[in-house]
Amino acid sequence: MNSPRWLKRLGSSLIIGGQAIAAIARGKIDRIDLFDQLLEAGPGSFLIVLITGVAAGTVFNIQVAAELSRQGVGSQVGGLLAIGMAREIAPLLTATLLTGKVATAYAAQLGTMKVTEQIDAITMLRTDPVEYLVVPRLIAMVIMAPVQCLLFFSVALWSGQISSTALYQIPPGVFWNSVRDWLVLTDLPFMLIKAVVFGLQIAVIACGWGLTTRGGPKEVGTSTTGAVVMTLVTVSLVDVLLTQVLFG
DSSP: OOOOOHHHHHHHHHHHHHHHHHHHHOOOOHHHHHHHHHHHHHHHHHHHHHHHHHHHHHHHHHHHHHHEEEEEGGGGGHHHHHHHHHIIHHHHHHHHHHHHIHHHHHHHHHHHHHHHHHHHHHHHTOOHIIIIIIIHHHHHHHHHHHHHHHHHHHHHHHHHHHHHHHOOOOOHHHHHHHHHHOTTTTHHHHHHHHHHHHHHHHHHHHHHHHTTTTSSTTHHHHHHHHEEEEEEEHHHHHHHHHHHHHHO
């Protein structure tokens, strides 16, 4: 009985990811391409992370502040927002945004190169396609995912503070005091660990799906969609595991 194709591609992606990590350990890094990929995964995605962070912080805070104010504990709004963002919302939403913005680009770029036989040409030139194409993308995502996550968290907190002060007359000092009271010392490092793991997953699966594309140009779209779906599913599953390990 043949295994489903998605399972074979997932296995291939893990092997490609292992090869990329081994190449990084050997110092096989194309610094010029790495800079380009850092720009794509970083500044190229800042705006969408910024806008979503503002919206998430404001909407979450409106819901929570309204309820807590009715209960007479509006002073705890900041703390609840902070732990909700740090432990779950910021890393997961950042990973979702980067999947939509960066993973699609990775899968489409490498998928197009595969079906147009550019990967074969690179191999014939005695260049390892994993070292040349996957390594810079993987490093870029592992570096930029926690940076984007921290940006999302900061923007969400500030937008939450501004909205709670404007809509529910909660003084800024009270808001930030509750943030300090509720946040545990390990919350931010654990948030960044989640972001690094998610960044690694996004890069490995997107590049793996791109390099295992078969057929013509039509398959590039199918591969890109498959990479996004698989990334979101695996990120959600790993999130459950990490939440239990880090915050359980």
